[in-house]
Amino acid sequence: MLSALSHPRLTDCRRLFLRNYEVLINIGVHDFEKKGEQRVLINVDLYIPLALSTPTHDQLEEVVDYDFMRETIARRMAQGHVHLQESLCDDVVRAMLAHPRVRAARVSTMKPDVYPDCEGVGVEVFQIKDNV
Template identity: 90%
Template sequence: MLSALSHPLLSDCRRLFLRNYEVMVNIGVHDFEKKGEQRVLINVELYIPLALSTPKEDQLDEVVDYDFMRETIARRMAQGHIHLQETLCDDVVRAMLAHPRVRAVRVSTMKPDVYPDCEGVGVEVFQIKEGTL
């Protein structure tokens, strides 16, 4: 798979990532899924222009803080039951793109405990902020 950084609109970006962030969430369309939480692994990649993410004073406010990714996901989890991973993914993408420094985002979610014969089932979304030149 080619890196998104090879995309012309992202060639001047830095990639920040949160890998395999494990959350317990009430997700699913089946009755048995609505009775409790399931383990979901969330991956986030943020693409931020180097001009907006290269520290000059080695200070946290010069970059996008990793806490932003975790806190954004936590706020979504607090909203209650989610039927589809697609909805979860889309909601997280939208919230990440709302950050003024983020140009693009990739989010994936995976339910690792659905089937015993595979690592997991999931969905992934990649989106570049509209109006990016």
């Protein structure tokens, strides 16, 4: 798989990532899914221009803090039930792009416990801001 860093608008960026962040969420359209939480794995890639993320004083405020990704996801989880993984991905990517330093974001979700004969089912979305 090609890296998004090869995209012409992202060649001057660094990529921050959060891998397989496991959350329990009430997600799904079927009645049995609405009765309890399911395990979902969330992955995030943030693309941040080097000019906005290269520390000169080795200080946290010079970069995008990893906590931003986890706290943003936690806020979405606290909003309650979501029917579709597509909606969840769209919500999370929109929130990630709201950060003023983030130029692009990739978000994927995977429900690992749906089928016994595969690792999981999921959705991925990638968006680039026009103005950063």
